[in-house]
Amino acid sequence: MLKKFVEKNHYKFAKNASDWKEAVRMSCEVLEQDGTVEENYKEDIIRCIEEYGPYIVIMPDVAMPHSQECAKGVHKTAIAFMKLEEPVSFDPEDEEKDATLFFTLASCNPEEHLENMAGLAELLSNEDIINELKEAKTPKDLLEIQKKYVD
Template sequence: MLREFVEMKHYKFAEEAKDWKEAIRMSCEPLEADGTVEANYKEDIIACVEKYGPYIVIIPEVAMPHSQEGAVGVNKTAISFMKLRKPVSFDPNDREKDARLFFTLASCNPEQHLDNMMRLSEMLSNEEIVAALLEANSESDLLEIEKKYLTH
């Protein structure tokens, strides 16, 4: 999965974002760059978080920005990865809702999306992989993590 992020250029490394909205916008950039999603998609995700709260922070340090299934402006099913060096807060009263790793989901094919979700959740259930991703700073780091933990 990490190799796919590198091959598709669906990754980004950044120092920080000024707030969670900026982080979501930044996390969508790799998907916008190749037409996977349209420019409106990031604002749809932000609107969902404003409406439903920080449901996208699935475990401490890890956010999974996404909008509704079949959202307008989604042209392909894909995931992009972004790592911030400094965490962004989704809830100033709850540090568990800080995130540095962003896996941004775009879905227009339910079967492919389900497969992506299963592979992603399997990867994120391994604490060593999450710890390694928190230390990653380049595409070669992503490929090393893939080789070490995910190649069977």
């Protein structure tokens, strides 16, 4: 999966984001660049978080921005990876709702989406991979983590 992020240019490394909304917008940029999603998608995700709370923070340090399946403006099924050097807070009263790793989902094909989710679940179930992703700074680092743990 990490190799796929690099091959498709679906990755971003950044120092920080001013707040969680900017982080969500940043996490969608690489998906917008290749036409996977339209500009409205990031605002749909932000509206969902404002309505339902920080449901996208699935574990400490890890967020999975997404909207509903087959959301308006989604043209391909994909996942993008973003890593921030500094955590962004989704809930100032709960440190466990801080995130530095973002796996942004776009879905318009249920079968591909399930495959992506299974791959992501496998990736995130390995604490060593998560720890190494927190230290990653380049696409080469992603490929090395892939080689070390997955290949």
